[in-house]
Amino acid sequence: MDPARALALLWRIEQEPTRPSRGPRQGLTVDRIVRTAISIADAEGLGALSMRKVAEPLGVSAMSLYTYVPGRAELVNCMLDDVLGEAPSLRDADGWRAALERYARGGMDIARRHPWVPPLVSSRMLMGPNETAMWDGVLGALAGVGLDEREMLCVVHLVNGYVRGAAQQSADADHDVRRAGLSYDEWYEKTGPLLERMISAERFPDLTKVWRAGVFEEPGEGLGSDGGFEYGLQRVLDGIEERIARRAAERPAP
């Protein structure tokens, strides 16, 4: 994968000095291809995304796509940056905490709509325009709260890491069950007897206690309908808030 070409594609810059003047016009656009690929990945997952599957609904052969996109990896890069454009603006947020809340929830919403996104975000080496705008937005929200640049970066990393982990966790819970083609009830019917034989109260006392409290029961795991995302987010923001307060106390009046 040539990074320069991948980057140029992300920003939709033609690398060649002059556009081709000879030869037939292209019948497709990168955007059409990317959007088709996104809809396939949304429906069937990133693993089921193949060049042939993208080409078919566009009415071309798989190899035609290679005139628009260097390869599958670069296509996925473009897909990622495209959906990151759905992130909400933080411009008019009321303070850093509200901005980070909106940022995190926006990330979670994207993950819900596009379950294939969380494993991909934040490679950071190949940022497209939308990912760049996201970084600019969240760093702007953190500007002027008294953290230096290094600490701002750490904070964004923290929130990114949490959102990413939480999103994947909620997505994974369903994954196995769907692959088996079962309902949750059927799943527990099949695994329950074996599980209860293995997870004994003597060997795993603390887990058993929590299990018996019934909070594991529902798919949402009894953490609320969001799988505990909001709870964890508030704890993360609490931790950041304390740090900001401490920093403010260290350097009193400017």
Place this chain on the structure above:
Amino acid sequence: MDPARALALLWRIEQEPTRPSRGPRQGLTVDRIVRTAISIADAEGLGALSMRKVAEPLGVSAMSLYTYVPGRAELVNCMLDDVLGEAPSLRDADGWRAALERYARGGMDIARRHPWVPPLVSSRMLMGPNETAMWDGVLGALAGVGLDEREMLCVVHLVNGYVRGAAQQSADADHDVRRAGLSYDEWYEKTGPLLERMISAERFPDLTKVWRAGVFEEPGEGLGSDGGFEYGLQRVLDGIEERIARRAAERPAP
């Protein structure tokens, strides 16, 4: 994928009432296969793990593996539970905070040794013995700090999510660069000119300001050699601590 069989394999229970007495003995063990697969995944990544590649160093054909393991997915399940056995014990930790610190760092260590792990953890639907023990340990560390079962689960989810996200982020940074077969310097040499043309100070002022501070420079991103993991972990624990303190204040003396 049959969940009952997958679970039985994870716990190494022979499902059939009696072991086969007739026929040749098996020349391999599930553990040998799992360990071979782990070493391949460690070296080349999970994507490069194929049944044929696992079979070859064991001196058998790919299809022989199917007498031990129902398929690739179940093998990966076993690999995951196996490496989760490397997690440190939390038994003699000094308080919940020290225990969670050790838990989080242990998870990060596993992720460093086995970069393919983070995307897999916490499907929760198919827990093996080691993953179960991890849950028991961390829930035990949180028992008696004044949180109810639901909130304990949220806290574990929070830490899990953070560790997972942070681990993947640090692993991803290198991913693209390695795939391109370049050094970091070569990478920036190739992408730098284009990047600087796109990421202008007018369009992305806040990002540019942080960029110019130089904290993006190193692979570790200037967040310390751990990529900001410790910083974020302390913020997460701060947030949890505040919550625990507030809970304690709500229900004063028991």
Place this chain on the structure above:
DNA sequence: GTAAACTCTTTACAGCGTACGGAAACTCAT
């Protein structure tokens, strides 16, 4: 009109997971 340039297609290859059927090995009943 012809040659160059470009798009799109066809074919092909190496690799994947694994279904299927057969060969070899081993145990047991006789």
Place this chain on the structure above:
DNA sequence: ATGAGTTTCCGTACGCTGTAAAGAGTTTAC
């Protein structure tokens, strides 16, 4: 000892993947 039963292991094959290579077809420049 021998035949039957059972299991392990292997060879082959199928449909899938990304994409290299080469050819066919279309448009423009000269």
